[in-house]
Amino acid sequence: MVKKADLKLNAVMSFHACGANVGDYFRVTLPKWVLEAAEKDPDLFFTDQYGYRNPECISLWADNAKTLDGRTPLESYRDFMQSFRDEIEARGLMDVVEEISVGCGPCGELRYPAYPENKISPNSSQWQFPGIGEFQCYDQRALGNLARAGSEAGHIEWGGAGPHDAGGYNNLPHETGFFRAQHGSWDSEYGQFFLSWYSGELVEHGDRMLRCARSVFEEECGDCPTIAIKCAGVHWWYNSRSHAAELTAGYFNTRSGDNVPERDGYEPIVKICGRHGARLNFTCTEMRDIEHPFFSRCGPEGLLRQIRAAAARYGVKVAGENALCRFDQDAYDKIITNCRGEGSDRELWRQGALLPPMASFTFLRLSKELFEDDNFNSFVHFVARMANETRALGGNDEDKFVNGNEVLEALLNSEILSNLAEVRDETSSGFVAAQFSDL
Template identity: 40%
Template sequence: MNFKLLLVIFVVSSLFISSAQNTYVPVYLMLPLDFINNDGNLNNESELDDWFGKIKNDAGADGVMADVWWGIVESSETNYNWAGYDQLVSLLQKHDLKLQCVMSFHQCGTNTGDTCYITLPQFVLDVGNSNPDIYYTDKNGHRDQEYLSLGVDTETVFNGRSAVDMYNDFMSAFASHFADHLGNTIVEVQVGLGPAGEMRYPAYQLQENLWKFPGVGSFQCFDKYMKASLQESADKAGHSEWNKIPDVEYNSYPYQTSFFTDDKSDNYASQYGDWFLSWYSQQLISHGDRILAKANAIFSGKVQIAAKISGVHWWYKTSNHAAECTTGYFNTDQNDGYKAPAQLFKKYDVLFDFTCLEMSDSAQPSWADCGPQELVQQTLSDANAQGIKYGGENALKVYDTSSFGRIEDVARQGINGFTYLRLTSDLIDNDGNWNNFKGFVWNMHNL
């Protein structure tokens, strides 16, 4: 065969192989939490216009993520104000950018990085004034108003509607209003299932300085609805004496608690401990199931549905994984706490969204037994085992190439998208930060 022909075949084959190995991972940027004001209109529309042009034309990013705030949109019962989101969609269409929407059924203002204060709708707060058990409650009676307790998922205490009814009505109204944009401009709907939009209990509460890192957190099932469920479950198990909730303080370390101490007879690994953690985590799975079933009926076949799991990485390297357990993830050395969420997400073809992809073990305090890298690997493995899509986020603001490199390393293992926290002036207006980010986007598009 002619040598030149062989050379051409070799070059073409090499290009084909290289192209086949290339992986394109789309990159989105979270909008500022206060991109919309409490009246429901866009803040700083001209600035967003400039930023969108820059992230599209200079960085080549794929789109943005926006919280669709329940407390702003449904300011009065079943009356929905989509004006600011109409403005946002028009602006994104102008720049040919896609939109990930978060059905944000939670409060903003008390978590890490929160820059504004948005409550639950006032008509919900009014119910809470007379019936505070609608909120997650700790052993000291503190009511967390970030998100409604899963105990009222099916309780029709909101003027004839249950919590799930309200979430369903909100998502249905959203889908109806934006029907022409679903699947083109709006490509993903992430369903909020707990505080900060994550499927979890508010075990590590920052409000009123209740919790500080790396405390194990505290169980959140002392409202009357969840206590009734616990009693019923204990009776069905034939152990009515198990109707008790472990006494765990927010800022304790595992070995400072009786429940998470390895050599105690009634600890997490005992028959009672295993039963309680199974009940506590299953309540969370059932909560997710109820809401995702509604989301699936509304959005399936139109957009990708997603749900978010929190990156609780402190005490990961202990046998008890205490901080994960209080958060609702029964992830001890004897139990895989992320298999059940992955199985739930498979049921409704939901993308498994996870945080802290940028973190390294070495950057965490060794005495807190943190394992963010192992945690990412575990969740990715569980998602892969179920054959479902996996998306990632960074948990904290990062601009350095080392953090971006760790995200890229995870992406090479097969993820379906990455959402960067967050689009701010610190990113856009700092040349060093911006150049690092542009390089990151290019790398994610050419893995």
């Protein structure tokens, strides 16, 4: 159907459960054979300090453990991707697949499940915004790895467990000894050791996943799709000193402390994307700082800019998404502004001083609400604006100007959308509504 319509498909290799987080409209657990393996080997899952094992995805410390009926998780991921590739090639559809987004953790994002809503296990400790979350390094493989790292650093005592003063899921930074702005443990030799280890393990997992995907989609096929991974938009506490919520999620991104310098926690991830020629998918494209409560120190605009600047320095393309399903003009204006980028000076782009245009933008999501009259009308005009206002970035200035009113009229007169009410009733929530590639 996609090929017949002369469209392209972005495929997401999902190695995580669905149903536990924001925007999850339905439930899909990990495969039964994975859950059965976890009954025999509970350390297959990420574990917090209370012993809660998160069934959203397999722990990165088990990547190379032969715990899935004699296979490793990495081997299973590769088999899944190879099966997808073989099926697409057999049907002559490889040219339809434009991008392969490789799931690297919960929600498909390269992060730890540090802030689970735990809809699947309602009796467990539930995170709520703007809680700082928790470190997820208490399965036995993680603890063994940490112990070795402590020994190699010459501090065996640092390798026993995670920080003892990091609080719980719903604590605020100033309520903990680890994350408080002044004299917090993050701003110490021990804090630097632990956070370097914790974030480094995540980056290495991302590197393994990208190598795995490349071995399938680049080394063994001709016309290869773009490979991509996704980072999470952990924007709460971004404008605080310790960036607590980012730290528990695995992004060692802090301001300068009394004892340690400022640290760009996203540069290592951008570097592995550059090394593998991968795109970086990121969210928060529609958000403004002022839309969030002041006390939670949210900084989606600064966070997005930091990541885009780092990507520009290393020649990595960034693809955007909206974090929340919104149909208001403020959100649309912000999306278009971000997608356009800044200026046309490529040298300033390479320096990270100005931001290049985004490589693509995905609008989330295809829902019943989208087809309500006002929402659908505004969405059609938004798509027309994206076509018109980003045309110069895509290449051909002679492309025809898109008139939103004409498009809307044509759609409403078509067989498919002749009755929006019927379309709305038949639409299942949870799908992508539109994608604008290579803006």
